[in-house]
Amino acid sequence: MKIDIVWFKKDFRLEDHAPINAVAKSNNDFLGVFVIEPSRLNEEDVDPIHIDWEIKCAAELQSRIRKIGGEMLILHDELINAFEKLKAKYEISNVYSHEEIGTEWSYQRDIEFGKWCKTNNLNWKEFPTNAVVRRLNNRDNWYKLRTERLSQEIIPAPIKLKFDNELKMDSISSISEIGLIPRELRDEYKPGEFEAKNNLDTFLNQRGMNYRYEMSSPITGENSCSRLSHYISAGCITIKQITKIANKRVAYLKTLEKTDSRKKWIASINSFKSRLAWHCHFIQKLELQPTLGSKAMNRLLDKKLNRELDSERFDRWSKGNTGWPFFDACMRQLTATGWINFRMRAMLMSVASYTLWLPWKETGNYLARQFIDYEPGIHWSQVSMQSGTTGINTVRAYSILKQSTDHDTDGKYIRTWVPELSMVPTHYIHEPWKMSKTMQKQINCIIGKNYPRPIVDEKEARLEGVKNSYKARGSPEVRKISQEVNKKHGSRKKPNKLKKRTKGRQTKLT
Ligand SMILES: Cc1cc2nc3c(=O)[nH]c(=O)nc-3n(C[C@H](O)[C@H](O)[C@H](O)COP(=O)(O)OP(=O)(O)OC[C@H]3O[C@@H](n4cnc5c(N)ncnc54)[C@H](O)[C@@H]3O)c2cc1C
Structure with missing residues (x-):
């Protein structure tokens, strides 16, 4: 009996899934396959928390596929080995998958798999992922194509699949079976597409009214942001599904009487929708340039910046031990x-790039491993922007003190994540090194002993970083490359009035 394989690659859902739909329409048996490849685990951006999350989402999908008559395997093997074994046991007609927009590792793996399919006379058909468009040379037409893609109908989930073959391979069901131990996270992330939709529902109907005003604070953001990113990056829900549901909610709100809360809801959902648009906008950059995780967009600028991996600085930055309370609280929250x-x-x-002058690849990989929602296209595009290595984006050097006093005026957040500082009076909570020796003794918080001194003078180091960045950006050779970067990756949206007025002002000391 012939089988069609759906190769799952971070697209763990039944609804709006073109590869599943292709098999459901045929008369062939349905076999879903998710492969955890040992060589991927050696990549510097991969962490056991990613694998654990993917296995949980895959296992949830597996049980739903089985309920409607199909079959799914979760395998631990190199991809081609896994497919050799599948081919030896089953008569495979087609392999269907979504296009994966990943780093060089998955790009190369897909090339190898394509060759293997050709040699073995196997039809492998890929379907687009969200609104990312394959094989574009630049961004000229992208916005139009993206809009067309998002206006397509949602593909319904199949009601029935079939698998009349015998199941001849074992499936794994948890990360411990492959010998990995993920770090324990404080929050429980519930897998699957129902949970993704449930999250979207609570955001659009209960939590999201103040999103627009509360998303920038790490305190209010925890509840007021959609918290959909781990579902989106595991493909439990698509950007098209979210956009359509958000549009419906706005249309409904517009039928209501004009009130302050209606105004806030509409503003917040519109703001959320523009973030959703950024999702594919950024991933398209990695599609255009799959080397973003290893080579800077503007390589000459990166070379001129000449940042160095100072191991003490990296260690204190990554562990949240810099001596800057708000920064340390954020890093510790992320890790936890x-x-x-x-x-x-x-x-x-x-802070890693301007204030501590650390190289982006190492700090970018470290952050990738901390994020449950790691999405290479967004991540490496943002790392390029925030480290100032594109040459086309505003220099954004964040002042920790400003963020701290803006978002954590009374220091409650700092005291939660940096318990060493729990007794520090509010007046000193943002800069505890300014406490007198007597006060430090009184509250049993000696700076340099119970909590570190600031690793460097924050303001001085940040301004020095900004100055050096401008110097490197200013050279004519660098500028020439920046123009090429802009041609390839720059947004084609016309600048709005505000942007026009501030044109030429290239620094943002946020
Ligand atoms: C250095 C850096 C690295 C990042 N790495 C990732 C990553 O690996 N994975 C990831 O999903 N996001 C990443 N982001 C973008 C953003 O921080 C997260 O998407 C967001 O915090 C996730 O929380 P949320 O789903 O509640 O977001 P919401 O604010 O509710 O936004 C909804 C969705 O819109 C998209 N989105 C929001 N902000 C952005 C943005 N700036 N760029 C592109 N898409 C966006 C995401 O898909 C997000 O889930 C990164 C940002 C920076 C500055």
Whole structure:
């Protein structure tokens, strides 16, 4: 009996799934396959928390596929080995998958798999992922193509699949079976597409009213942001599904009487929709340039910046032991939960790059391993921007003190994540090294002993970093490459009035 294989690659859902739909329409047996490849585990951006999350989502999908008559395997093997074994046991007609927009490792793996399929006379058909468009040379037409893609109908989930073959291979069901131990996270991330939709529902109907105003704070952002990123990156829900549901909610809100809360809801959902648009906008950059995780967009600029891996600085940055309370609280929250909001991710990267002058590849890989929602296309595009290695984006050097006083005025957040500082009076909580020796003794928090002194003078180091960045950006050879980067990756959206007015002002000391 012939089988069609759906090769799952971070697209763990039944609804809006073109590869599943292709098999459901045929008369062939349905076999889903998710392969955890040992060579991927050696990549510097991969962490056991990613694998654990993927296995949980795959296992949830597996049980739903089995309920409707299909079959699915979770395998631990190199991809081609796994397919050799499948081919030896089954008569495979087609392999269907989504296009994966990953780093060089998955790009090369897909090339090898394509060759293997050709040699073995196997039809492998790939379907687009979200609104990322394959084989474009630049961004000229992308926005139009993206809009067309998102306006297509949602593909319904299949009601019935079939698998009349015998199951001849064993499936794994948990990460411990492959000898990995993920770090324990404070929050429980519930897998699957129902949970993804449930999350979206609570966001659009209960949690999200103040999203627009509360998303930038790590305190309010935890609840007011959609918290969909881990579902989106595991493909439990698509950007098209989310956009359509959000549009429906806005249309409904517009039928209601004009109130303050209606105004806030509409503003927040529109703001959320523009973030959703960024999702594919950034991933398209990796599609155009799969080397973003290893080579800077503007390589000459990166070379001129000449950042060095100072091991003490890297260690203190990564462990949240810099001596800057708000920064350390953010890094510790991220390590403990696997998530932090956008503004703080940008600050973590900007401090590494401008203030501590650390190289982006190492700090970018470290952050990738902390994020439960790691999405290479967004991540490496953001790392390039926040480290100032594109040559086309505004220099954004975050002042920790400003973020700290803006978002954690009374220091409650700092005291939660940096318990060494729990007794520090509010007046000193953002800069505890300014406490007198007597006060430090009184509250049993000696700076340099119970909590570190700041690793460097923050303001001085940041301004020095900004100055050096401008110097490197200013050279004519670098500028020439920046123009090429802009041609390839730059947004084609016309600048709005505000942007026009501030044109030429290239620094943002946020
Ligand atoms: C250095 C750095 C690294 C990042 N790495 C990742 C990553 O690996 N994975 C990831 O999903 N996001 C990443 N982001 C973007 C952003 O921080 C997260 O998408 C967001 O914090 C996730 O929380 P949320 O789902 O509650 O977001 P919401 O604010 O509710 O946004 C909804 C969705 O819109 C998309 N989105 C939001 N902000 C952005 C953005 N700036 N760029 C592109 N898409 C966006 C995401 O898919 C997100 O889930 C990174 C940002 C920075 C500065």
